[in-house]
Amino acid sequence: MQKQGLYTIQENAPLTRDVYRMVLAGDTSAVTAPGQFVNVRLDGCYLRRPISIADWDDATITLIYKVVGEGTRRMAGMGGPGAALDLLVGLGNGYDLAACGAAPVLLGGGVGVPPLYGLAKRLWRQGRPPAVLLGFNTAADVFYEQEFRDLGCPTMVATADGSYGQKGFVTDLLNTAGMRYDYFYTCGPEPMLRAVYSACACPGQLSFEERMGCGFGACMGCSCKTKYGSKRICKDGPVLAKEEVVW
Amino acid sequence: MQKQGLYTIQENAPLTRDVYRMVLAGDTSAVTAPGQFVNVRLDGCYLRRPISIADWDDATITLIYKVVGEGTRRMAGMGGPGAALDLLVGLGNGYDLAACGAAPVLLGGGVGVPPLYGLAKRLWRQGRPPAVLLGFNTAADVFYEQEFRDLGCPTMVATADGSYGQKGFVTDLLNTAGMRYDYFYTCGPEPMLRAVYSACACPGQLSFEERMGCGFGACMGCSCKTKYGSKRICKDGPVLAKEEVVW
Amino acid sequence: MVDLRVTLSGLVLDNPVIPASGTFGYGNEFKDFYDLDILGSFSFKGTTKEPRFGNATPRIAECDAGMLNAVGLQNPGIDAVIREELPRMKRYFHKPVIANIGGFSVEEFQYCCERIGKEEQVGLIEVNVSCPNVHEGGINFGSTPEGAAAVTRAVKQVTDKPVYIKLSPNVTDITAVARACEEAGADGLSLINTLLGMRIDLAHRRPVLANTMGGLSGPAIFPVALRMVWQVAHAVDIPVIGMGGVDSAEKVAEMMMAGASAVQVGAANLVDPFACKKIVEALPGVLARLGVERAAELTGMAAAKTE
Amino acid sequence: MVDLRVTLSGLVLDNPVIPASGTFGYGNEFKDFYDLDILGSFSFKGTTKEPRFGNATPRIAECDAGMLNAVGLQNPGIDAVIREELPRMKRYFHKPVIANIGGFSVEEFQYCCERIGKEEQVGLIEVNVSCPNVHEGGINFGSTPEGAAAVTRAVKQVTDKPVYIKLSPNVTDITAVARACEEAGADGLSLINTLLGMRIDLAHRRPVLANTMGGLSGPAIFPVALRMVWQVAHAVDIPVIGMGGVDSAEKVAEMMMAGASAVQVGAANLVDPFACKKIVEALPGVLARLGVERAAELTGMAAAKTE
Numbered sequence A, B: 001m002q003k004q005g006l007y008t009i010q011e012n013a014p015l016t017r018d019v020y021r022m023v024l025a026g027d028t029s030a031v032t033a034p035g036q037f038v039n040v041r042l043d044g045c046y047l048r049r050p051i052s053i054a055d056w057d058d059a060t061i062t063l064i065y066k067v068v069g070e071g072t073r074r075m076a077g078m079g080g081p082g083a084a085l086d087l088l089v090g091l092g093n094g095y096d097l098a099a100c101g102a103a104p105v106l107l108g109g110g111v112g113v114p115p116l117y118g119l120a121k122r123l124w125r126q127g128r129p130p131a132v133l134l135g136f137n138t139a140a141d142v143f144y145e146q147e148f149r150d151l152g153c154p155t156m157v158a159t160a161d162g163s164y165g166q167k168g169f170v171t172d173l174l175n176t177a178g179m180r181y182d183y184f185y186t187c188g189p190e191p192m193l194r195a196v197y198s199a200c201a202c203p204g205q206l207s208f209e210e211r212m213g214c215g216f217g218a219c220m221g222c223s224c225k226t227k228y229g230s231k232r233i234c235k236d237g238p239v240l241a242k243e244e245v246v247w
Numbered sequence C, D: 001m002v003d004l005r006v007t008l009s010g011l012v013l014d015n016p017v018i019p020a021s022g023t024f025g026y027g028n029e030f031k032d033f034y035d036l037d038i039l040g041s042f043s044f045k046g047t048t049k050e051p052r053f054g055n056a057t058p059r060i061a062e063c064d065a066g067m068l069n070a071v072g073l074q075n076p077g078i079d080a081v082i083r084e085e086l087p088r089m090k091r092y093f094h095k096p097v098i099a100n101i102g103g104f105s106v107e108e109f110q111y112c113c114e115r116i117g118k119e120e121q122v123g124l125i126e127v128n129v130s131c132p133n134v135h136e137g138g139i140n141f142g143s144t145p146e147g148a149a150a151v152t153r154a155v156k157q158v159t160d161k162p163v164y165i166k167l168s169p170n171v172t173d174i175t176a177v178a179r180a181c182e183e184a185g186a187d188g189l190s191l192i193n194t195l196l197g198m199r200i201d202l203a204h205r206r207p208v209l210a211n212t213m214g215g216l217s218g219p220a221i222f223p224v225a226l227r228m229v230w231q232v233a234h235a236v237d238i239p240v241i242g243m244g245g246v247d248s249a250e251k252v253a254e255m256m257m258a259g260a261s262a263v264q265v266g267a268a269n270l271v272d273p274f275a276c277k278k279i280v281e282a283l284p285g286v287l288a289r290l291g292v293e294r295a296a297e298l299t300g301m302a303a304a305k306t307e
C-alpha cells in the first residue's frame, strides 16, 4: 500500500559529477519490491519527480539520481539539519523476483543502474546471485561498480567511448566469453531497452520511464500499449515482462 | 538611487504575538530618508512585499512587520545561519525632515508605527525632538513605546479598547493637556490618516499604502490622484504633503 | 458548528468539495489513501461510448504552477464502466457520483447519458463538451453556443438525471455558451475545463507533448477560472460548479463567493493525493474565520464594486 | 561566438529581448538599474490620444506564478509623450523604440499612429487592440477579426513605420484574428496580451481589484502564450513577437522555437528590475548549449510531431 510522508535526509552526496546518492529515513513499510519508485515533491516544482528506489531497509530508502533539470538540481542542493522530503512511497509493481530463472543477468544503463542494485541484493539473498552488466557514456560517469562487486556479483562495465571497461554498449558485454544467463532484468534509456530486448533471446523484465502526472495510477498520463491491453507505467509498471512488450 | 541585493538576516524575533522585528545586514547606501521602504522577494510569492524601513545605519536595516498573509508568514519563519532576503532598497520619497516646523508631532497606528521610529531619531538629531502618539487595538498589540521614550521623545499610547494607555484613537491624544505642535507626520491605516487629516489644522505629511506591482515606479499599479496630478505611491510617495491630498 | 452542506439541483452534498473528472479515475486509486465518503461527491473519469486508449505519450508536461495533459479521454467505455467500475465503486463510495461523459457526436453523448442515467449510483451527469485534447472530426461542441446547446437538448431528452454541461474556457465569450446551454435545458454548468497550452522540449526541438498541445490546469489557471465562474454565475440562473486551480479551502471559498454552488478540485489530487481530504478538513475553520455559518451562503457572496 | 541579432520587418535588433509595454514605463525607472542599450529594444507604456489616469485602485492583485493588473492605460497622452518622454528617452536609450499605442476608436488609433510614426526614435509601432482593462463604449477591437482588421487598415494608411498588431488571447480562435490583420496589411503581430482574470478578497467579500477583473500575466500564462504563438506563426507569413510569462533565456528560446522572431518580457521586470539584463546575458550560453549559432535560427525551429 502506497504511503505519503516526510522523510529526513540523512545523506546527500555526489557519486559522480552529476549523479547523487540520497539516503532518507522514514517509514519504508510501503516498499515491497526492488524496481518500485518514490515520487518526490519539491518546492518550486508543480509535479512530483519519480525516482527509483536503489535500496531500502527497515528505516531508510536510498535514491540515486542524476541532475538533469530544475527538480533534480533542487534535490542536489538539499541537506542540513532537519532537511526533509515529501515522498509518495511504494509506487509501481517492481521487479518480480520469483521469475528469475537459474542464472539471471542484470543490464543497467546510466541512471537505470540504481534499481538494479536493490534487485541484485535480493536475488543474491534468494540464492540467485546475478551477473551484472553496467553501461555508461564515459569513465567519469561510472558509479556503483564496486558496490555490485561487494554484493558478490560478477560485474562488468562498458563505456560508449571506451574510456573505462569494454568499449561499446552494455549489450556487447553479453558476448563476453563464459557469459551464461537464462533470464534478464534491465533498466535504462529506451534505446538501451530496445537493444536488450533484441539481444536477449531468453525471457526477462524491462523497467520503463514515462512523463507522469500523478505516479499512482489516477491520471492516465503514463499509459502504454502492451500485448494485454493498455497499462499505466506508474501503477501496472514500471516493470513489464518482455513477452508483453509491443515492439 | 535604488539598489537590489541580498541582505543577511541578523535578527528576526516577535515584538508582539504577530508583529516581528527583522534586522538585515547589507548595503544601506540607497536609504536616504525615513519613511522609505524596501520591497521583499519571497519564495512562493510572485510579487514582492513592501515594508517600511523602521530604522537603518551604515550596515543594517530594521524592518517591523505584522504577519497578515502568506508573505509575512514566510518572513516570520526565516532565519538561521546564512539566511538572506532579496531586497529592493531605497524605494519611495520618505518624509521630508526640513519641513518639520518647531514642534512636530508623530502619529502612528499599528504597523504604521515603524517608519516613525527612524523619523523620530532623525528629527531628534536635527534638534527637533517630536511628540509621539501611538495607537493600537489592544494592550497586547503595543510595541516600541519604550524605544521612542529611549530616544527622549514624550510618548503617549491609546488603545481602541482602553486596555492600555488612553482609551480611544490616536487623534484623541492630540487633545491631551499641554500638547503643542505645529507640524505633523503620520502613518497608519487609511481611516486613521483621514482622522489625522481632519484633526490637525497645521500642515503635515501622511504616508500611504497601496497594492503594488513593482514598487519602483514602472507599472502604474499604485497611482493616486493629488491636487498636483497623479502620483505613484511607490515612487512619488508613499509620503504626501497634507496640502496635496484630495479628500 | 459550521454547516458545510450545499445543494446541486436537488442533490444535497455533505460539503462542496468534489474531485474533478480525469484526476480521480473511478476512485479506486484514492480509496486506500482515505475514506472517500468524506467527499461531497466525485466526478469520474470522462467516459465515452467506445473504449479509448487516448493519445500517444508523452501526455504530460510541467508548467509553472500547473501542468499540461493530453490524455485524450482514455477510458474503458461506458459499458465497461457500468459493468465493472460502478459495482466496484459501490464498495468504497456510498454517495451519488457525478458521471462525466465525453463524446464525438450528439448521438454518442445521447447513448452514454441514456445508459448512465439509469444507474442509481449516479447523482448527476456532467457532459464534457470541452475536452481540448480530442478533435476527431474537428468538432469541439463547447466552442460555440450552438454546438453546446445541441448536445444539451439531445441529452436532456434521454435522461431524467440532472444534466450539467462542462464548458470550455477557450472561447471569446463564455457567457454566450452558458446562456445557450441554459436555454437548451441544462440543469447546471461546470466550468472550467483546461486552457489550451503547449510546451517545447528545447533539447529535442519539438513539442513536449506527442499531441503538440494539451490542457493547462492547476493554480496557474485559477484567476481565469474564477473570472469565468463570476461571469457565468451573473449570466444564468442555474447552478454553477466552479473549478480550475483550486488547491485550498480558501480557494473553494473564493470560487463560491464568485458564484459557484460547489467546487471541483483537479490537478491538486495528482500532486497531493490527500488534497481533497485536507480541503474538506480545513473548510470549517476558513468559514468560521470569515464569519459564515453555512457553506451554501458563500455562493455569490462577493458583490461587484461597480454593480 | 553566438550571433544574437534578429530582424523585425527590416529593423535589426542586437538581440531578441524586449521589455513589454506597461512594465517598463518609458524606460526612465530602469535606466538607473542598468544600461538600456543592452536591450534589443523596448516597448513603451501604452499611449493614447488623451492623457488618462486609468482605473481606481487597487489595480494589482497577486496570483500563483503571476499577477493581475487593471491599470487601465494610465499615460500622459501622445502629445506629452512626443514632447517630453521621447526627448528624455534619447538621453538613455540610443536605439529604435517600439511605440505601443492604445485607443478607443479607429480615429484615435489613427491619430496616435500618424503622430508617433513621424518620430525618428520610433522603430516600429505596436497597436494594442487587446487591452482587457478598458471597455469604454464596450468595444474591444481585438475580440473579432473584423475589429482588428479595421484598426489595422486605418493605421496602415497614416504611417510608413512597420505596424505590429497586439492580439488578445481572450478569443476562441486567435488565428482568425491574426489572419485578418495580415490581410489588412499588418507588418507583424505581437502576442499575447493578458488573460482576463479575477481574484476575490475573502475578508471583504468583494473583488480585490476596484475594476472587478484584470489582466493575468507572468509565468502562469506562458503555456497559453506559447501555444498561441505557435498557432499564429503557423497561420501567417508575417513576423510574430512572442510574449506572456517569459522570465528566462530558456523561455525566450521556447517562444522563438514556437515561431516568434523576437520576445517581450513583461511582469518579470516588475519583480526583478534586472530581469531583461539577466536574460540578455544568459542567452549566449543557452544557445551554445542548444547548438544554435544564430538566435534568428531559433524562429520556428520546433517541428510538430504530427506535421
Ligand SMILES: Cc1cc2nc3c(=O)[nH]c(=O)nc-3n(C[C@H](O)[C@H](O)[C@H](O)COP(=O)(O)OP(=O)(O)OC[C@H]3O[C@@H](n4cnc5c(N)ncnc54)[C@H](O)[C@@H]3O)c2cc1C
Pocket: A037, A047, A048, A049, A050, A051, A052, A053, A064, A065, A066, A067, A068, A069, A070, A071, A072, A073, A111, A114, A115, A208, A209, A210, A211, A212, A238, C061, C062
Ligand atoms: C519510474 C521512474 C523511475 C526513475 N528513476 C530514476 C532514478 O532512479 N534516477 C534518476 O536519476 N532518474 C530517474 N528517473 C528519471 C527522473 O524522473 C527524471 O530525471 C526527473 O524527473 C527529472 O526532473 P528535473 O526536474 O530535474 O528535470 P526537468 O526536465 O526539468 O523535468 C521536467 C518534467 O519532466 C519530467 N521528466 C524529465 N525527465 C524525465 C524522465 N526521464 N522520465 C520521466 N519524467 C521525466 C519531470 O518529472 C518533470 O515533470 C525515473 C523516471 C521514472 C519514470
Ligand SMILES: Cc1cc2nc3c(=O)[nH]c(=O)nc-3n(C[C@H](O)[C@H](O)[C@H](O)COP(=O)(O)OP(=O)(O)OC[C@H]3O[C@@H](n4cnc5c(N)ncnc54)[C@H](O)[C@@H]3O)c2cc1C
Pocket: B037, B047, B048, B049, B050, B051, B052, B053, B064, B065, B066, B067, B068, B069, B070, B071, B072, B073, B111, B114, B115, B208, B209, B210, B211, B212, B238, D061, D062
Ligand atoms: C509603502 C508600504 C509600506 C509598508 N510598510 C509596512 C511595515 O512597515 N510593516 C508592515 O507590517 N506592513 C507594511 N506594509 C503592508 C505590507 O506590505 C503588507 O502587510 C504585506 O504586503 C502583506 O503581505 P502578505 O503576503 O502577508 O499578505 P497577503 O494578503 O497574502 O498579500 C497579498 C498581496 O497583497 C498585497 N498587500 C496585502 N496587504 C497590503 C497592504 N496593506 N499594502 C500594500 N499591499 C498589500 C501584498 O503585497 C501581496 O501582493 C506596507 C505597505 C506599503 C505599501
Ligand SMILES: Cc1cc2nc3c(=O)[nH]c(=O)nc-3n(C[C@H](O)[C@H](O)[C@H](O)COP(=O)(O)O)c2cc1C
Pocket: A213, A219, A221, C020, C021, C022, C023, C045, C046, C047, C069, C071, C073, C100, C128, C131, C166, C192, C193, C194, C216, C217, C218, C219, C221, C243, C244, C245, C246, C264, C265, C266, C267, C268
Ligand atoms: C490529467 C487530467 C485529465 C482530465 N480529464 C478530464 C476528463 O476526462 N473529462 C473532463 O471533463 N475533464 C477532464 N480534465 C479537466 C478537469 O476535470 C478540470 O476541469 C481541469 O483540470 C481544471 O481544474 P484543475 O485546475 O483543478 O485541474 C482533466 C484534467 C487533468 C489534469
Ligand SMILES: Cc1cc2nc3c(=O)[nH]c(=O)nc-3n(C[C@H](O)[C@H](O)[C@H](O)COP(=O)(O)O)c2cc1C
Pocket: B213, B219, B220, B221, D020, D021, D022, D023, D045, D046, D047, D069, D071, D073, D100, D128, D131, D166, D192, D193, D194, D216, D217, D218, D219, D221, D243, D244, D245, D246, D264, D265, D266, D267, D268
Ligand atoms: C502592469 C501591466 C501593464 C500593462 N500595460 C500594457 C499596455 O499599456 N499596453 C499593452 O499593450 N500591454 C500592456 N500590458 C501587457 C504586457 O505588455 C504583456 O503583453 C503581458 O503582460 C504578458 O506578458 P508577461 O506575462 O511577460 O507580463 C501590461 C502588463 C502589465 C503587467
Ligand code: FES
Pocket: A211, A212, A213, A214, A215, A216, A217, A218, A219, A220, A221, A222, A223, A232, A233, A234, A235
Ligand atoms: S502518472 Fe498518473 S496514471 Fe501514471
Ligand code: FES
Pocket: B211, B212, B213, B214, B215, B216, B217, B218, B219, B220, B221, B222, B223, B232, B233, B234, B235
Ligand atoms: S507599484 Fe509599480 S508604479 Fe508603483
